Amino acid sequence: MRKTVYKAIAIAYRDNVATAIDDIKIGEEVLIKRMGKDFKVTVKQSIPFGHKFAIKKIDREEEVIKYGEVIGIAASNIDIGEHVHVHNLVSSRKMGYKR
Amino acid sequence: MKLSGYIRPDGSVGVRNHLLIIPTVVCANKVAVEISRKISPSIVIPHQHGCTQLKPDLDQTTRILYNFGKNGNVGGVLVVGLGCESLSSDEVVDEISSTGKPVDTIIIQDEGGTIKAIEKGIEKAKRIYEDISRFRRESIDLDELIIGVECGASDTTSGLAANPAVGKAMDMVIDKGGTVIFGETTELIGAEYILAKRALNDAVARDIIHVIHSLENKIKGYGYDIRGSNPTPGNIRAGISTIEEKSLGAVLKAGSSVVKGVLRYGERLNSKGLFLMDTPGQDIESITGFIAGGAQVIVFTTGLGTPVGSPIDPVIKVTGNHRTYKRMQENIDIDVSQVLFGEETIEKAGEKVFKYLLKVISGKKTCSEKLGHHEFAINRIGPTL
Numbered sequence: 001m002r003k004t005v006y007k008a009i010a011i012a013y014r015d016n017v018a019t020a021i022d023d024i025k026i027g028e029e030v031l032i033k034r035m036g037k038d039f040k041v042t043v044k045q046s047i048p049f050g051h052k053f054a055i056k057k058i059d060r061e062e063e064v065i066k067y068g069e070v071i072g073i074a075a076s077n078i079d080i081g082e083h084v085h086v087h088n089l090v091s092s093r094k095m096g097y098k099r
Numbered sequence: 100m101k102l103s104g105y106i107r108p109d110g111s112v113g114v115r116n117h118l119l120i121i122p123t124v125v126c127a128n129k130v131a132v133e134i135s136r137k138i139s140p141s142i143v144i145p146h147q148h149g150c151t152q153l154k155p156d157l158d159q160t161t162r163i164l165y166n167f168g169k170n171g172n173v174g175g176v177l178v179v180g181l182g183c184e185s186l187s188s189d190e191v192v193d194e195i196s197s198t199g200k201p202v203d204t205i206i207i208q209d210e211g212g213t214i215k216a217i218e219k220g221i222e223k224a225k226r227i228y229e230d231i232s233r234f235r236r237e238s239i240d241l242d243e244l245i246i247g248v249e250c251g252a253s254d255t256t257s258g259l260a261a262n263p264a265v266g267k268a269m270d271m272v273i274d275k276g277g278t279v280i281f282g283e284t285t286e287l288i289g290a291e292y293i294l295a296k297r298a299l300n301d302a303v304a305r306d307i308i309h310v311i312h313s314l315e316n317k318i319k320g321y322g323y324d325i326r327g328s329n330p331t332p333g334n335i336r337a338g339i340s341t342i343e344e345k346s347l348g349a350v351l352k353a354g355s356s357v358v359k360g361v362l363r364y365g366e367r368l369n370s371k372g373l374f375l376m377d378t379p380g381q382d383i384e385s386i387t388g389f390i391a392g393g394a395q396v397i398v399f400t401t402g403l404g405t406p407v408g409s410p411i412d413p414v415i416k417v418t419g420n421h422r423t424y425k426r427m428q429e430n431i432d433i434d435v436s437q438v439l440f441g442e443e444t445i446e447k448a449g450e451k452v453f454k455y456l457l458k459v460i461s462g463k464k465t466c467s468e469k470l471g472h473h474e475f476a477i478n479r480i481g482p483t484l
Contacts, residue, residue, distance in 0.1 A: 006441070019255050050254050050255040050256065050337045052338060066347065069289070072344065085335075085338065085340050086326070086335060086340050091326070092341075093315065
């Protein structure tokens with residue numbers, strides 16, 4: 001049995017997503033580890049191990065930030081606790097994607 | 100810190116002592132493989148190149164094969180040629196012999212066919228093997244070694260645990276005067292400015308941006324959506340959403356040292372420090388490039404688990420995914436998933452990787468070596484004619 005109680009990690013304070021380090025059930029209140037200052041978010045969808053969810057509200061076309069850097073652009077409005085992945089996050093590099 | 104390795108006649112250093120059988124061309128593969136089967140400790144590198152290639156590709160093939168023969172981990176070489184190929188086996192012999200190590204050759208057309216070439220090849224390989232069996236390990240230093248660092252079958256634990264831990268270990272290598280090569284240019288798209296900030300000088304910063312942006316432009320020119328190619332379907336299922344996310348996690352494995360320069364694919368290094376080599380994201384082609392650059396050990400992070408090894412280098416597998424470690428333990432050397440759960444700091448995990456690296460240098464076999472994984476592939480530039 002693992003000692004830790006947190007189920008997600010956010011890296012930089014600027015990050016607007018956290019990454020699940022365990023499978024998270026819809027509606028679960030999740031403790032998130034971030035540089036010693038942990039905080040809580042209730043997820044609005046099931047989040048599989050390794051996947052991301054929003055920890056701040058993200059508007060369509062807004063930059064999605066992880067590691068303190070831009071990892072892409074939101075393709076739709078995203079609420080806190082929502083799953084963030086290829087259905088609503090696209091690369092900011094125009095490489096043949098339909099935006 | 101006491102390390103042991105092999106000191107070659109030209110002063111280059113190795114952590115293994117292989118007899119390497121090099122077919123100069125794809126047509127010579129079978130004979131080379133059959134010789135290697137009979138001289139079982141030998142290593143053979145069959146490939147798809149060596150003839151009817153345009154000059155840039157032939158030059159690249161030549162460079163990789165020469166440099167594999169010259170790598171410090173190779174004690175002696177048997178070159179197997181067909182006789183009419185673009186890459187002449189005599190040239191390969193001359194180039195590798197310049198290191199002073201035992202090199203010999205057979206040419207299939209001269210010997211008179213498959214069976215005769217295999218028989219003659221076995222005789223010659225046996226003699227080289229007897230020669231190199233007399234070599235003994237001596238005391239060597241970390242500053243004589245080059246470590247290649249790669250990530251493959253990544254998931255989001257790669258960027259959160261394995262790559263940061265390996266990055267710390269690579270900082271320790273550089274600190275002790277060693278050299279580190281990283282690459283996978285596609286998987287630096289999105290991280291280029293982070294790297295450019297750490298460049299030795301403006302010229303290197305420009306080279307870093309140039310090598311990454313010119314690849315990005317080339318990819319855009321093809322007009323395909325690269326999602327599904329890179330990141331791969333496995334990366335995506337595991338939670339990596341964009342190439343930038345992958346790159347920002349990948350770049351961490353190179354640590355925090357100054358980037359001294361940018362190298363061409365398979366270009367041999369002649370300075371110390373941290374270098375970026377222009378290699379593809381495809382793991383086997385990438386580590387083939389690093390080894391041609393002179394790397395004697397590869398440290399390889401994996402989230403989902405990959406068995407890939409190399410013909411002449413020990414490949415140390417590190418994972419930050421506890422599920423992968425449990426499932427593929429026979430392929431994975433180090434588990435750093437404790438970092439994810441806050442049970443271990445990144446620094447301590449980095450020390451764990453560094454200590455393991457030192458043991459491997461002095462002879463400890465990695466999972467890839469024990470299982471006999473000898474993957475080899477040369478990156479292509481253009482078509483075969």
